[in-house]
Amino acid sequence: MVEWTDFERATIQDIFSKMDYESVGHNALARCLVVYPWTQRYFGNFGNLYNAAAIMGNPKVAAHGAVVLHGLDRAVKNMDNIKATYAELSVLHSEKLHVDPDNFRLLADCLTIVVASRLGTGFTADVQAAFQKFLAVVGSALTKQYH
């Protein structure tokens, strides 16, 4: 089981309790599609992803970004059992969606940048470490059911 210090637990709860899930989710997913363009291959039915402006303004990207962040919420509420929490989602991403698990790290990186830009100086090195540990555990859990 993953060990969390009191500081790490408090930091994760604090970040997510103040977060605008819709806005952050939208921004993080859009950044992923812009900065790592090959990720667009998973969103063939999203319509116009032709350039950064199109991606940012695309309503399907915004909606799906919110879906992903709300999915992340489950880990926030079950920090002591993230692996089991995401068992089904892991199977989904592997067997149905065929997502290369590398992409979990890319999305995590973009989410980190969005949170960093929103928190500014509040995103201290300790907070960064806790947040990145959390996202690494999430990524690991999502990759768990891959063969």
Added chain:
Amino acid sequence: MSGGGDKEGIKSARAANSDCSLILESLIVGKSTEADSMVEWSDAERSAIAAVWGKLNLDEVGPQALGRVLIVYPWTQRYFGTFGDLSNAAAILGNPKVANHGKVVLGALDKAVKNLDNIKGTYANLSQLHCEKLNVDPDNFRLLADCLTIVIATKFGAAFPPQVQATWQKLMAVVVAALTSRYF
């Protein structure tokens, strides 16, 4: 890689022209003579990089980025055994040797920003240094690049939109590749 044969051809042609000074300069400074391996930068990318770099206080951002690396990826502390107290985040962020070295690193990055069309050549000697003398695992270059990107995000907020992030990360990737280029 097809560059090897071309380099020989260019060298012999230049020698035939009795222009030995050009060959000597490239050998001494370590500049690449291969145009085919050059990274392309659009005008928009060049301006975006200049705009970001122009707003950064290197003496502030360097220490912050290096501090974050040592805190978030603690194994990197192994490269700084002579730096004294790195026992916790506060110690690291207050450590004057960390601050100083952060400034050195950003100063070196400045050379890439001012030589976008020849980052590989610019960093040839630094690459050799990091490999042969400092024995730094090149994975760590990416970690520092990531921390620097995060520091920029904390400072710029909404002024670091996706397109600018993409350009900045491209620069980081090119720098990391150049620093890794002399490893065997």
